[in-house]
Amino acid sequence: xxxxxxxxxxxxxxxxxxxxxxxxxxxxxxxxxxxxxxxxxxxxxxxxxxxxxxxxxxxxxxxxxxxxxxxxxxxxxxxxxxxxxxxxxxxxxxxxxxxxxxxxxxxxxxxxxxxxxxxxxxxxxxxxxxxxxxxxxxxxxxxxxxxxxxxxxxxxxxxxxxxxxxxxxxxxxxxxxxxxxxxxxxxxxxxxxxxxxxxxxxxxxxxxxxxxxxxxxxxxxxxxxxxxxxxxxxxxxxxxxxxxxxxxxxxxxxxxxxxxxxxxxxxxxxxxxxxxxxxxxxxxxxxxxxxxxxxxxxxxxxxxxxxxxxxxxxxxxxxxxxxxxxxxxxxxxxxxxxxxxxxxxxxxxxxxxxxxxxxxxxxxxxxxxxxxxxxxxxxxxxxxxxxxxxxxxxxxxxxxxxxxxxxxx
Numbered sequence: 001x002x003x004x005x006x007x008x009x010x011x012x013x014x015x016x017x018x019x020x021x022x023x024x025x026x027x028x029x030x031x032x033x034x035x036x037x038x039x040x041x042x043x044x045x046x047x048x049x050x051x052x053x054x055x056x057x058x059x060x061x062x063x064x065x066x067x068x069x070x071x072x073x074x075x076x077x078x079x080x081x082x083x084x085x086x087x088x089x090x091x092x093x094x095x096x097x098x099x100x101x102x103x104x105x106x107x108x109x110x111x112x113x114x115x116x117x118x119x120x121x122x123x124x125x126x127x128x129x130x131x132x133x134x135x136x137x138x139x140x141x142x143x144x145x146x147x148x149x150x151x152x153x154x155x156x157x158x159x160x161x162x163x164x165x166x167x168x169x170x171x172x173x174x175x176x177x178x179x180x181x182x183x184x185x186x187x188x189x190x191x192x193x194x195x196x197x198x199x200x201x202x203x204x205x206x207x208x209x210x211x212x213x214x215x216x217x218x219x220x221x222x223x224x225x226x227x228x229x230x231x232x233x234x235x236x237x238x239x240x241x242x243x244x245x246x247x248x249x250x251x252x253x254x255x256x257x258x259x260x261x262x263x264x265x266x267x268x269x270x271x272x273x274x275x276x277x278x279x280x281x282x283x284x285x286x287x288x289x290x291x292x293x294x295x296x297x298x299x300x301x302x303x304x305x306x307x308x309x310x311x312x313x314x315x316x317x318x319x320x321x322x323x324x325x326x327x328x329x330x331x332x333x334x335x336x337x338x339x340x341x342x343x344x345x346x347x348x349x350x351x352x353x354x355x356x357x358x359x360x361x362x363x364x365x366x367x368x369x370x371x372x373x374x375x376x377x378x379x380x381x382x383x384x385x386x387x388x389x390x391x392x393x394x395x396x397x398x399x400x401x402x403x404x405x406x407x408x409x
Contacts, residue, residue: 027409028060036400038383041156041299042164044308045347045391045398056082060093070100087171091151094125104134114143114188117205117227118241120259120281120310122186122297124155139192148183148212155181156299158309160217185210186297201229209297218250221257221295235267247295257294259283259310274322285312285341293344303335304363305400306383312344313337329367336360339390349385349395359388361398373408 034054039045062076076093096110108130115123128145147157158164159182169178187210192203205225211218227241243259264278281302283294299309319333337358339345346352363381380401385391 023063023065025061025063028058028062029407029409030058030060031405032056032058032402034400034402036305036402037396037398038305038400039307039398041301041307041309042158042167043347044301044303044306044345045350045395054082056080062093072098074098087173089151089171091154105132107131114145114186116188116207116223117190117203117225118239118261119300120241120243120261120296121207121223121225122188122209123300124298125150126186128186137193137195139194141188141190141192143186143188145186145188146183147181147186150181151179152181157182157184157297158299159184159211159221159295159297160215160219162213162215162217183212184297185212199231203227207297216250219247219295221245221247221297235269237265239263243294245294247292254290255292256290257284257292259294259296272322272324274320277317277319277321279317279319280315281310281317282314283310283312283340285339285344287341293341303337303361303383304333304379305361305381305398306335306337306359308337308345312339312341314340327368327370329369330365331367332362332364334360334362337388349392350390351392353390355389357388358390359383359385363400375404375406377404379403 032055034056035051037051058078058080060076060078062074064072064074066072073096075095078089078091078093080089080091092111094111094113096108096112098106098108100106109128111125111127112130113124114126114128114130126145126147127149128143130141130143130145132139132141147155150157152167158167163182166177166182172178186207188205188207190203190205192201194201196202203226205223205227207223207225209221211220223243223245225241225243227239229237229239231237239262241261245257245259247255247257249255259282261279261281263280264276266276268274268276284291285293293312294310296310301307302310302313302315315335315337317333317335319331321329321331323329337360338356339358340356342354342356343352345358350358361381361383363379365377365379367375367377369375381399383398385395385397
């Protein structure tokens with residue numbers, strides 16, 4: 001009832017405001033059947049050999065309003081049903097105000113999108129404030145965010161075993177601890193030189209994460225990220241990223257963790273609209289009592305079928321994307337996984353050992369979008385543990401097929 005009253009008040013203020021501009025609203029409906037034996041980042045090997053079948057329908061109404069040329073309000077919510085013995089998932093999507101008080105200044109507040117310079121550390125929707133200003137060639141931005149009101153599976157914040165135990169609990173609205181994500185505060189400052197030279201760019205990001213869960217496994221982390229980009233040709237871009245991190249646990253020990261990435265995007269010559277991408281990601285494993293596995297805030301999965309997070313892991317990925325027709329495109333990718341220590345990434349079928357080669361996966365997707373209001377995609381792939389040395393000899397091939405139908409009303 002309170003949310004309904006708030007929305008009505010906002011609509012009333014909008015209608016009487018002399019600065020009111022465009023008001024728009026709509027509804028996104030998506031259907032997503034999926035089957036496979038792939039896992040999640042809490043169980044990336046998918047130890048269960050039985051195929052899992054899922055069918056979800058998601059309804060996402062949204063509203064946007066503009067005041068003059070400088071301010072905008074946006075609100076979206078989501079309701080998702082999986083047709084199983086599980087409650088309907090209700091979730092607030094992107095929601096907030098943005099304001100441009102000057103040509104080179106931008107401010108936003110609410111549930112807003114944020115990511116670090118490469119998405120290695122934190123990426124997604126967060127509740128908080130963010131702002132940026134352009135000073136000559138330099139763009140400075142800063143923000144502070146809170147994660148404890150997000151839905152846990154959307155946020156994907158699993159930094160300790162306490163986080164993991166709460167994450168796998170089935171959703172129960174009678175116990176909201178099964179809904180909300182791990183409670184953490186983020187603070188970020190970024191400086192970007194998009195035109196360091198006519199063909200290069202440089203960015204520097206400092207991010208700090210503070211654990212406010214109050215549990216026995218308190219973990220604070222800090223990260224310093226440097227990203228360099230170069231475009232030696234109009235059709236070729238290169239990027240390199242390095243992350244150095246500190247962590248403090250409940251015993252006040254200072255630990256170190258690291259990550260790095262390098263990427264290549266090449267728009268191939270010819271009549272086709274296509275692109276080749278190559279990417280290598282690396283994160284530290286447990287080396288000794290001071291150097292520990294890399295600890296990202298949000299656990300972005302590093303594969304489509306085999307789905308570990310970037311911690312004690314190295315991936316080598318190649319991707320090809322092509323637009324075959326104005327309404328039809330395709331994507332194919334291959335990824336090879338290597339763990340950087342013998343213990344952190346382990347499970348029933350990939351036990352701790354000195355072996356490092358996890359295996360590889362192949363994945364492809366077709367997308368048909370005959371209009372801006374309708375899209376169908378079909379994807380599928382497999383992970384081959386036999387292409388490595390870590391999984392047990394009887395570990396089966398993991399597979400996944402999925403489809404999506406998205407309608408905008």
